[in-house]
Amino acid sequence: MLFPTLTFGLFFLVTFAVVWSAPSNEWRKILLLVASWYFYGAWDWRFVPLLIFSALGNWAIARGLEHPRFAGRRKALLLTGVALNLAVLGFFKYFDFFTEQLAGTLTALGFERDIPMLQVILPIGISFFTFQGISYVIDVYRARVPAARLIDILLLMSFFPHLVAGPIVRAADLVPQFQEKPKLDRSMVSMALLLIVWGLFKKAVIASELAVNFVDPVFADPTAHSAFDLIIAAYGYAVQIYCDFSAYSDMAIGLAALFGYRFPRNFNQPYRALSLQDFWRRWHMSLSQWLRDYLYIEALGGSRGGEAKTYRNLMLTMLLGGLWHGANWTFVIWGGIHGGVLAIERYWTAHAPKERRRLPDWAKLLITFHVVLLAWIFFRAPSFADAMTYLGGIVMPWRGPTAFTATPLILLLIAFGLAIHAAPQRWLGDAAVRIRTMPAWQVGAALIAVMLVIDAMRFEGVAPFIYYRF
Numbered sequence: 301m302l303f304p305t306l307t308f309g310l311f312f313l314v315t316f317a318v319v320w321s322a323p324s325n326e327w328r329k330i331l332l333l334v335a336s337w338y339f340y341g342a343w344d345w346r347f348v349p350l351l352i353f354s355a356l357g358n359w360a361i362a363r364g365l366e367h368p369r370f371a372g373r374r375k376a377l378l379l380t381g382v383a384l385n386l387a388v389l390g391f392f393k394y395f396d397f398f399t400e401q402l403a404g405t406l407t408a409l410g411f412e413r414d415i416p417m418l419q420v421i422l423p424i425g426i427s428f429f430t431f432q433g434i435s436y437v438i439d440v441y442r443a444r445v446p447a448a449r450l451i452d453i454l455l456l457m458s459f460f461p462h463l464v465a466g467p468i469v470r471a472a473d474l475v476p477q478f479q480e481k482p483k484l485d486r487s488m489v490s491m492a493l494l495l496i497v498w499g500l501f502k503k504a505v506i507a508s509e510l511a512v513n514f515v516d517p518v519f520a521d522p523t524a525h526s527a528f529d530l531i532i533a534a535y536g537y538a539v540q541i542y543c544d545f546s547a548y549s550d551m552a553i554g555l556a557a558l559f560g561y562r563f564p565r566n567f568n569q570p571y572r573a574l575s576l577q578d579f580w581r582r583w584h585m586s587l588s589q590w591l592r593d594y595l596y597i598e599a600l601g602g603s604r605g606g607e608a609k610t611y612r613n614l615m616l617t618m619l620l621g622g623l624w625h626g627a628n629w630t631f632v633i634w635g636g637i638h639g640g641v642l643a644i645e646r647y648w649t650a651h652a653p654k655e656r657r658r659l660p661d662w663a664k665l666l667i668t669f670h671v672v673l674l675a676w677i678f679f680r681a682p683s684f685a686d687a688m689t690y691l692g693g694i695v696m697p698w699r700g701p702t703a704f705t706a707t708p709l710i711l712l713l714i715a716f717g718l719a720i721h722a723a724p725q726r727w728l729g730d731a732a733v734r735i736r737t738m739p740a741w742q743v744g745a746a747l748i749a750v751m752l753v754i755d756a757m758r759f760e761g762v763a764p765f766i767y768y769r770f
Contacts, residue, residue, distance in 0.1 A: 301342040302764060303551050304504050311339065312555065319559060325481040329451050332459065332559070339460040340425075347423040350388070355457040357384050358433040362440040362447040374441060381437035389430040392422055397627030424768050425464035427624055429457045431587075435594055436471045445472045452478045459561075461552040465545070465767040467566040467586035474561065482560025490735040492557035493743070494728060497750055499550035503765070504758035506713050507544035510536045514710045519680055522690040527697030528704045530690060536710065537680050538673055539717030541766055542570065545584070548765045569721040571672070574664040576641045579672060591621050610646065615639035630678045630687060637675040 301308050315335040322328035341348045361381035364370045370377055436453070439445045448456070452475050462469055518525050518533035525533070549566035556563045566585050573579035580588040596602055600613040615636070622635020659667075681687035693700050724730075735743060 301339055303548065303555075304500050304758075311335075316558060320484075326451070328481070329455050329478060333451070333455050336455070336458040336460040336463060340458065340463060343424055343464075344421070350423060350426075351429065351458055352454070354385070354388060354429060354433055355454045356450075357381070358436055358457070359448075359450050359453040361437050362453070365437070365440050366447045378437060378441045382434055385430045385433045385437075389426060392426055394623075394627045428466050428468055429463065431468050431590055432457055432470070435468070435590060438594060438598060439471060445475065448475045448479075459556070461555040461559075462563060465548045465552070465765055466584070467549055467552065467563055468590050469563055469586070473564060477561050484558065484560045486736050487732070488557045488560070490743070491729070491732040492554040493747060494732050494735060495550040495554035495557075497747065497754070498728065499547040499554065500751075501547075501754050502543040502550070503547035504754055506717055507540045507547065508758065510540040510710065510713055510717075511544075514706060515540055515680075519682075519686075519690070522686070522693050523700060525693070525705065526701045526703055527694050529706060530693045532706045532711070532714070534673055534677055534694075535718075536706075536714050538571070538669075538676050539714050541676065541680075542567075543717055544766045548767060569723075569725060571669055571718060571721040572665065573668050574661055575645055575668055576638060576671060577645060579668055580638075580642075587621070591617050595620060607647075607650070611643040614642045614646065618642065625679070629684050630681055633684065633687075634675045634679040637671070637678070641671050 301311065315332075319328055319331050319335070322331055337348050337351070340351060358381060361377060361384070364377050365374055436445075436456070440447050448471060453471075455478055456469070456471055456474055457463075459469075459474075515533050515536045518529055519537070522530055546567040553563045553565070564586060568582040568585065570579055570583035573582055596613055596617040600616060601609065602613060603610040616639070618635040618639030619632055620635070622631040622633070622638075625631040625634070677690055678684075678687045681690055738746075
């Protein structure tokens with residue numbers, strides 16, 4: 301069930317009406333939980349029990365961590381909880397990948413074997429709800445949050461706005477909101493409606509048009525396109541993935557706000573970053589903060605232990621972050637590019653003479669953006685060989701066609717998608733303030749008009765969000 305569809309719109313309106321008419325906060329949570337399971341089950345009902353099992357397991361581990369009976373075995377219990385989450389994620393997401401690598405390695409060594417391939421179906425959102433489960437049990441172990449009631453944990457991991465593509469909302473942020481009856485004021489409604497409409501525009505108009513009419517065909521067959529097309533398609537994908545993923549996050553934040561809950565911001569104009577470290581403070585912020593807190597610092601030790609270990613930990617964090625995105629070597633390479641440049645940046649900051657570090661901001665921005673752009677090519681390409689073919693077409697333009705097929709509309713959408721990052725950072729908040737002061741009938745009329753315009757501009761049909769498959 302995709303956000304920008306009539307089916308979801310009807311589902312949301314019914315859920316909104318039923319939930320806000322609930323006689324108590326407990327009933328409210330139960331109704332939201334049932335609606336969330338229905339939302340997830342609309343994709344495949346077979347995986348709803350997996351979602352419930354994951355929440356039950358994390359709830360039980362957290363309760364055990366606070367029980368006096370397990371006071372001497374808390375670390376073992378924590379490791380069990382983390383292992384449980386990783387086992388679920390590992391089986392569904394990586395079993396076939398590692399089986400293929402094992403078969404290839406054995407064949408290369410002369411020990412060819414018929415290793416069974418299960419063709420495991422990947423449940424949507426599994427990376428997100430397992431990461432939420434891991435962060436919850438670690439936070440309970442560290443006494444950052446108390447163990448919560450079962451209904452709250454079930455809802456934390458199942459709440460439909462963020463269920464399949466984030467943001468990754470931590471228990472410390474969301475569970476206290478579940479424990480109190482939420483309130484919905486005009487300020488929240490105005491910002492929520494603005495975020496939903498803005499997200500719908502970015503997804504239905506910009507991301508879908510770029511994907512279907514240019515980026516997908518170019519990446520599908522780079523040898524049939526000129527170097528100019530390949531370069532523009534790389535820029536196009538940078539805009540597409542930003543507009544696609546930030547659109548989902550905006551809509552998720554807006555939908556949650558209409559139920560009275562606040563989600564953390566997930567994007568902050570990432571392509572205006574002046575370093576790769578700055579980029580990760582702006583891109584998919586809930587994931588980057590998760591990787592920093594629970595992998596880089598908690599598991600690997602962060603910057604403790606000297607420079608060499610710091611660089612190692614940065615690289616490992618980004619390699620594993622790349623693998624988190626999918627069972628493909630292209631994601632590992634994408635993570636390796638980011639990890640390597642992050643390590644270089646840190647070394648340069650620590651050791652380069654100050655006078656050599658004084659690059660103008662425009663140069664920092666261009667360098668950072670094009671490092672990100674290079675990494676996106678590997679992220680988007682179906683395989684490493686396809687990525688190298690794509691790059692080969694750029695650096696050796698004489699070997700391919702010379703025609704330039706990008707239309708003026710494609711160029712305009714790319715330019716607009718990049719120009720978004722130059723807008724004042726508080727423009728959405730300022731617009732929400734203006735909406736808040738408008739009469740309700742004017743807000744309703746404007747909303748209908750904007751939705752009709754978006755519907756007229758959008759590409760026919762709605763492609764799934766990119767991060768649904770992660």
